[in-house]
Amino acid sequence: MAVVTTIERISKYVDQDVTIKGWLFNKRSSGKIQFLQIRDGSGFIQGVVVKNDVDPEIFERCKTITQESSIVVTGCVRADDRAPSGFELTVKDVEVVAIAQEYPISLKEHGTDFLMDHRHLWIRTPKQHAVLRIRDEINRAIRDFFHERDFVLVEPPIITPASCEGTTELFEIDYFGQNAYLSQTGQLYAEAAAMAFGKVYSFGPTFRAEKSKTRKHLNEFWMVEPEMAYVDFEGNLKIQEDMVEYIVQRVLENRKMELKTLERNTESLEKVKAPFPRITYTDAVKLLQDNGFQFEWGDDFGAPHETFIAEQYEKPVFITHFPTKMKAFYMQPDPDNPEVILGADLIAPEGYGEIIGGSQRIHDLDLILHKLEEEKLPKEIYEWYIDLRRYGSVPHSGYGLGLERTVAWLCGIDHIRQTIPFARTLNRVYP
Amino acid sequence: MAVVTTIERISKYVDQDVTIKGWLFNKRSSGKIQFLQIRDGSGFIQGVVVKNDVDPEIFERCKTITQESSIVVTGCVRADDRAPSGFELTVKDVEVVAIAQEYPISLKEHGTDFLMDHRHLWIRTPKQHAVLRIRDEINRAIRDFFHERDFVLVEPPIITPASCEGTTELFEIDYFGQNAYLSQTGQLYAEAAAMAFGKVYSFGPTFRAEKSKTRKHLNEFWMVEPEMAYVDFEGNLKIQEDMVEYIVQRVLENRKMELKTLERNTESLEKVKAPFPRITYTDAVKLLQDNGFQFEWGDDFGAPHETFIAEQYEKPVFITHFPTKMKAFYMQPDPDNPEVILGADLIAPEGYGEIIGGSQRIHDLDLILHKLEEEKLPKEIYEWYIDLRRYGSVPHSGYGLGLERTVAWLCGIDHIRQTIPFARTLNRVYP
Ligand SMILES: [Mg+2]
Ligand SMILES: [Mg+2]
Numbered sequence: 050m051a052v053v054t055t056i057e058r059i060s061k062y063v064d065q066d067v068t069i070k071g072w073l074f075n076k077r078s079s080g081k082i083q084f085l086q087i088r089d090g091s092g093f094i095q096g097v098v099v100k101n102d103v104d105p106e107i108f109e110r111c112k113t114i115t116q117e118s119s120i121v122v123t124g125c126v127r128a129d130d131r132a133p134s135g136f137e138l139t140v141k142d143v144e145v146v147a148i149a150q151e152y153p154i155s156l157k158e159h160g161t162d163f164l165m166d167h168r169h170l171w172i173r174t175p176k177q178h179a180v181l182r183i184r185d186e187i188n189r190a191i192r193d194f195f196h197e198r199d200f201v202l203v204e205p206p207i208i209t210p211a212s213c214e215g216t217t218e219l220f221e222i223d224y225f226g227q228n229a230y231l232s233q234t235g236q237l238y239a240e241a242a243a244m245a246f247g248k249v250y251s252f253g254p255t256f257r258a259e260k261s262k263t264r265k266h267l268n269e270f271w272m273v274e275p276e277m278a279y280v281d282f283e284g285n286l287k288i289q290e291d292m293v294e295y296i297v298q299r300v301l302e303n304r305k306m307e308l309k310t311l312e313r314n315t316e317s318l319e320k321v322k323a324p325f326p327r328i329t330y331t332d333a334v335k336l337l338q339d340n341g342f343q344f345e346w347g348d349d350f351g352a353p354h355e356t357f358i359a360e361q362y363e364k365p366v367f368i369t370h371f372p373t374k375m376k377a378f379y380m381q382p383d384p385d386n387p388e389v390i391l392g393a394d395l396i397a398p399e400g401y402g403e404i405i406g407g408s409q410r411i412h413d414l415d416l417i418l419h420k421l422e423e424e425k426l427p428k429e430i431y432e433w434y435i436d437l438r439r440y441g442s443v444p445h446s447g448y449g450l451g452l453e454r455t456v457a458w459l460c461g462i463d464h465i466r467q468t469i470p471f472a473r474t475l476n477r478v479y480p
Numbered sequence: 481m482a483v484v485t486t487i488e489r490i491s492k493y494v495d496q497d498v499t500i501k502g503w504l505f506n507k508r509s510s511g512k513i514q515f516l517q518i519r520d521g522s523g524f525i526q527g528v529v530v531k532n533d534v535d536p537e538i539f540e541r542c543k544t545i546t547q548e549s550s551i552v553v554t555g556c557v558r559a560d561d562r563a564p565s566g567f568e569l570t571v572k573d574v575e576v577v578a579i580a581q582e583y584p585i586s587l588k589e590h591g592t593d594f595l596m597d598h599r600h601l602w603i604r605t606p607k608q609h610a611v612l613r614i615r616d617e618i619n620r621a622i623r624d625f626f627h628e629r630d631f632v633l634v635e636p637p638i639i640t641p642a643s644c645e646g647t648t649e650l651f652e653i654d655y656f657g658q659n660a661y662l663s664q665t666g667q668l669y670a671e672a673a674a675m676a677f678g679k680v681y682s683f684g685p686t687f688r689a690e691k692s693k694t695r696k697h698l699n700e701f702w703m704v705e706p707e708m709a710y711v712d713f714e715g716n717l718k719i720q721e722d723m724v725e726y727i728v729q730r731v732l733e734n735r736k737m738e739l740k741t742l743e744r745n746t747e748s749l750e751k752v753k754a755p756f757p758r759i760t761y762t763d764a765v766k767l768l769q770d771n772g773f774q775f776e777w778g779d780d781f782g783a784p785h786e787t788f789i790a791e792q793y794e795k796p797v798f799i800t801h802f803p804t805k806m807k808a809f810y811m812q813p814d815p816d817n818p819e820v821i822l823g824a825d826l827i828a829p830e831g832y833g834e835i836i837g838g839s840q841r842i843h844d845l846d847l848i849l850h851k852l853e854e855e856k857l858p859k860e861i862y863e864w865y866i867d868l869r870r871y872g873s874v875p876h877s878g879y880g881l882g883l884e885r886t887v888a889w890l891c892g893i894d895h896i897r898q899t900i901p902f903a904r905t906l907n908r909v910y911p
Contacts, residue, residue, distance in 0.1 A: 055630065055678065070710040071678075072872045090678025090709065091630060117872040147843075149871040169672035169864045170871060178676060185632045192623065199486065199522060201616045206902040207638070207662075207685050208651075208700055210909045220639075220653050222662070225691070229909050231638075231653070231662075238902060241600035241911070245609060247486065247502070247521025254638050254684065260656070269639055278521065279501040412578075433600045433911035440580040440601060441503045441548040471637040471669060478641045478660050480672070480864035 051123045056092035059126055059136050066141065068123045069094070072173070073114050083111050085140065087122055092306070093175060096122055096138040103141065111143055116155075117173070119146035134306065161464075168471055169480050179307035180467055183300055184456045190299040191273050191450075194292050195250045200275060203242035203249045205235030207256075211430040218258045231256035236447060237379075237434050239276035240410060243445055244437055250275040262475050264464045265352075265402060267453060269473040276447035282381075282391035282409045285446035286367060289395060289405055290323035292450070293365060297321040300459050313461040317398055320363050327367040330389065333358055347372050356400040365404070369393040378420040381409040381444075401458035407448020414438040482554045487523035490557055490567050497572065499554045500525070503604070504545050514542050516571065518553055523737070524606060527553055527569040534572065542574055547586075548604070550577035565737065592895075599902055600911050610738035611898055614731055615887045621730040622704050622881075625723050626681045631706060634673035634680045636666030638687075642861040649689045651699075662687035667878060668810075668865050670707035671841060674876055675868055681706040693906050695895045696783075696833060698884060700904040707878035713812070713822035713840045716877035717798060720826060720836055721754035723881070724796060728752040731890050744892040748829055751794050758798040761820065764789055778803055787831040796835070800824040809851040812840040812875075832889035838879025845869040 051066035059067065071089030078084070085096040100108050114120060124138035154170050164171045171177050195202075208224060209232045220231040235251035242249040252273045259266060275288070297318050301308070308315055328336070337344045337354055344354065350368075359366060370389040373382050380390040392408025411417045417438050421431055428435070456468035466472040471480060482497035490498065502520030509515070516527040531539050545551060555569040585601055595602045602608050626633075639655060640663045651662040666682035673680040683704045690697060708715070728749050732739070739746055759767070768775040768785055775785065781799075790797060801820040804813050811821040823839025842848045848869050852862055859866070887899035897903040902911060 057630065070874075072675075090632075090674070090676060119872045119874040146875075147873045152871055167864075167867075169669075169867060172673065172676040181634065181677070182632065185634075188633050189623075189627060192620075196620060199488065201521075201613065202619050203612065203616075203901050204685070204702060206700060206904055206909075208687075208904050208909055220655070222651050222653050224651070224909055225689075225906060227907075227909060238600075238911075242603065242901060243521070244503075245521060245603040246612070254635070256639075258656075269637060271635060430910075433598075436598075436600060440583055441550045442578045443501075443550040444577075470634050470673060473637055473639050475656060476658075478637075478639055478655055478658060479861075480669075 056087070056089050056094045056134070058091070059094065059134075062126045063128050063136070064126065066123060066125050067138075068121060069138070070121050071119070073116060073118050073120055074173075075116065076111075076114065078112075083108070085111065085114075085120075085122070085143075087120070087138070088173070088178075092134060094134055094136060094138055095132060096124055096140040096143075098140040098143070102139075107140075107143055110145065111140075113148070114143070114145060115149050116152040117149040117170075119149075120144065121146060133309065165466065165472070165477065166479070172470065175310050177467060179304075179310040180456065180460050180462060181470060182307045183304050183311075183460055184452070184468060186300050186304050187296055187452065187455060187459065190296045191252070191292070191452075193299075194295045195275065198248065198288075200248045200250045201242070201246040203239060203246065203251055204253055205232065205238035205242075205251045207232050207254065211427065220256050220258045233257050234272065234449060235274050236276065236449065239274050239447060240445065241433070241437055243276040243278045243447070244441060244443070247279075248275070248277045260475055265454065265457075267465055267469065267472055267474060270469065271452040272449045273452065274447060274449045276410075276445060278443050278445045280446045281444050282446065285407055285409060285448060286327070286369075286393060287323075289367075289393075289407060289448055290325045290365075293325075293395070293405075294321055294323045296455065297459065308460075311460050311462070313459075317363070318459065321365065325364050325367055325395070326362045327369055327393070328358065329370045330368055330372065331370065333368050336361070347375065349375060352400075352402060355396050355402045359396045359398050359400065359402075363398070365398060366396050367393040368396060376408070378424045378426065379408075379410050379417070381411050397454070397458045399458070399461070401454060403451075404454045404458065405448050405450045407446065409444065409446040412438060412442045412444050414442065487518070487520050487525045487565070489522070490525065490565075493557045494559050494567070495557065497554060497556050498569075499552060500569070501552050502550070504547060504549050504551055505604075505606075506547065507542075507545065509543075514539070516542065516545075516551075516553070516574075518551070518569070519604070519609075523565060525565055525567060525569055526563060527555055527571040527574075529571040529574070533570075538571075538574055541576065542571075544579070545574070545576060546580050547583040548580040548601075550580075551575065552577060564740065596897065596903070596908060597910070603901065606741050608898060610735075610741040611887065611891050611893060612901060613738050614735050614742075614891055615883070615899060617731050617735050618727055618883065618886055618890065621727045622683065622723070622883075624730075625726045626706065629679065629719075631679045631681045632673070632677040634670060634677065634682055635684055636663065636669035636673075636682045638663050638685065642858065651687050651689045664688050665703065665880060666705050667707065667880065670705050670878060671876065672864070672868055674707040674709045674878070675872060675874070678710075679706070679708045691906055696885065696888075698896055698900060698903055698905060701900065702883040703880045704883065705878060705880045707841075707876060709874050709876045711877045712875050713877065716838055716840060716879060717758070717800075717824060718754075720798075720824075720838060720879055721756045721796075724756075724826070724836075725752055725754045727886065728890065739891075742891050742893070744890075748794070749890065752796065756795050756798055756826070757793045758800055758824070759789065760801045761799055761803065762801065764799050767792070778806065780806060783831070783833060786827050786833045790827045790829050790831065790833075794829070796829060797827050798824040799827060807839070809855045809857065810839075810841050810848070812842050813847075828885070828889045830889070830892070832885060834882075835885045835889065836879050836881045838877065840875065840877040843869060843873045843875050845873065
């Protein structure tokens with residue numbers, strides 16, 4: 050009896066018979082030999098069907114199998130250095146579960162709209178499959194990193210009474226007759242949780258009703274947002290660089306095959322080890338000016354600026370001490386120079402831009418009250434947030450890492466819509 | 481120099497000096513000794529300040545510390561069998577970070593509305609803290625269980641074009657001029673992903689705009705939804721019972737202190753080992769009728785029915801083969817009796833009710849088309865879902881476990897609003 054296993058685990062069964070339950074991804078034939086490209090969700094493998102070695106009925110059956118038909122294949126595992134996975138299957142039996150209709154995604158090029166309309170099928174193809182396997186690995190790495198360090202996962206609510214950051218780009222919902230909004234960050238709730246659990250992280254979907262159509266924006270995306278009591282600006286940067294190193298090294302270690310499928314150059318990723326370089330916002334402005342950019346202190350960086358700054362370094366780089374006026378109301382101004390904040394953005398190499406934004410948070414009651422007033426935010430809705438400064442306030446810090454931008458960087462792909470199973474962009478809610 | 485550590489890790493430092501960064505939870509004094517109840521998010525410990533053993537200034541300072549003030553305490557760790565945690569701190573120094581204003585949550589009883597209005601502070605108290613630590617443990621256990629078994633995490637979209645299950649209890653949003661809805665299940669997307677990855681699970685927030693106010697309902701709650709290609713009804717029940725056993729045993733092992741805080745009787749939990757008993761819907765109806773319940777074949781179980789059925793067993797019980805008409809359109813009818821489906825609900829013991837609903841899914845193209853028509857669901861919105869039956873259809877199964885109901889059961893608490901950091905119920909979106 051052949052062992053039922055998966056392609057990912059096949060290396061344990063060299064020269065043994067196994068059964069794989071999967072789908073036909075592709076096929077070619079040289080008359081007396083048929084080559085079946087089989088996928089089972091865990092990986093891809095070639096099955097070789099030799100006319101003289103199998104029942105004639107099985108050989109004929111193989112001819113009828115269309116792309117993406119579901120099949121159960123039994124065969125003997127052979128080590129083969131030429132195969133991308135290192136193994137091949139000498140097929141002994143093929144059982145057809147269902148013959149697929151003519152498959153809409155062929156191996157020729159398709160337009161992006163067509164592929165996004167068929168996202169439910171597109172994710173079966175090797176590159177998209179590899180991207181989402183890497184996403185899963187990053188997801189696990191993030192969670193493992195925080196759990197090894199005693200962080201508690203605390204999920205913030207999605208339906209919230211107000212804009213957490215005072216912006217207007219919100220999706221509104223009618224919550225039983227009350228106005229409510231989809232959360233664009235869990236941070237404020239994570240701060241409350243940090244005062245109860247010390248170190249917490251939230252990890253969930255966040256929403257921005259931005260009408261922008263860029264390669265770096267989604268309207269629904271996932272963010273991990275740690276918050277830590279008794280952690281200051283320095284401690285905040287330290288954990289960020291440790292986390293990013295941890296994620297990158299885990300992907301390099303565990304997802305070699307997928308990186309190969311994506312033809313990702315891994316040399317630059319191997320260099321991602323803490324500590325990371327830092328530059329202040331003010332020095333970054335000088336750097337840009339010295340290199341011919343039209344840029345004033347107080348301007349926000351665009352993609353060309355971020356890319357130019359990142360190119361000065363081999364690793365991700367922290368841009369620190371942004372102007373207070375540019376950033377969210379809760380960021381702690383530097384006591385030595387209140388015009389700038391004790392926060393930083395982390396810019397990924399290779400033009401992938403900002404992947405983290407973070408800061409020490411204001412813990413002084415009067416200062417947070419002043420800031421809320423300055424931003425004209427409705428005090429009654431922030432009462433609970435203000436309470437955190439009334440009862441047991443401590444210096445604390447946190448940050449947000451965008452999952453999809455991190456996936457795009459590690460996979461080396463140019464558009465963020467491929468980094469999430471079912472992207473939501475301007476004008477797209479299907480499938 | 482004292483080591484900076486957390487209360488949870490204090491057992492490693494017996495008879496050594498440590499520093500804890502936390503908050504004063506409570507205090508009592510007997511003149512020459514002050515007892516500080518200290519919390520730091522990881523746990524609770526008593527600090528003993530003896531007048532004759534500390535600097536008089538420190539002893540006086542301790543008198544001024546109010547409930548929930550933030551403090552940094554240094555002292556020597558003593559093993560003490562009378563302490564709930566097994567340890568006590570002989571305090572040598574206390575540094576005050578911030579004195580808290582008079583704390584709204586005292587140790588007297590408060591009404592539920594008051595506590596829910598102060599949820600951001602309520603989560604600091606021992607019972608709520610314990611519930612959310614157990615939630616975190618369940619969360620980790622679920623993820624570990626699936627990763628050990630090669631499942632890929634695939635997050636379905638939250639913003640969806642239609643009701644996935646054809647119900648009307650949906651929160652509607654204006655998605656750039658298009659009608660869209662908050663997802664009430666990720667299942668259909670997980671099915672698409674299972675055809676690409678073999679075994680997947682989704683784990684995210686789901687939404688139901690139900691106007692009901694019961695102890696078992698939230699309008700925003702978390703669900704884990706595995707979907708598995710090439711898995712049938714039997715395989716589906718097997719993985720469910722293995723998962724539930726895994727979760728329960730992990731909580732018993734890792735969250736002893738929290739279960740003690742909640743005064744949870746753990747005897748019944750220790751019995752939760754696979755396999756679980758099963759009863760068909762039809763036999764359950766007979767059981768109810770034989771015991772004086774007014775109940776007809778085709779009726780849905782209410783809480784008293786579920787509780788009565790659960791009481792017949794020591795473990796969670798599967799109720800299988802529900803009437804096809806009662807259940808969602810995608811559930812596979814039993815080929816031997818199409819009036820019932822190849823699915824089951826899992827009912828928790830002790831009156832906690834349904835925690836899982838699952839089934840084999842329809843994989844036949846004609847049958848799914850017939851079902852969509854029967855339910856008058858808009859075919860064009862389900863085109864992608866129908867595609868899964870056109871291209872490489874295979875028997876597959878899945879289920880959904882409600883995280884909050886599972887937390888309520890394991891914690892032994894009577895209202896689900898305590899099982900999530902910030903509950904969203906009818907009329908509540910604050911904090
Ligand atoms: Mg933030
Ligand atoms: Mg379901």
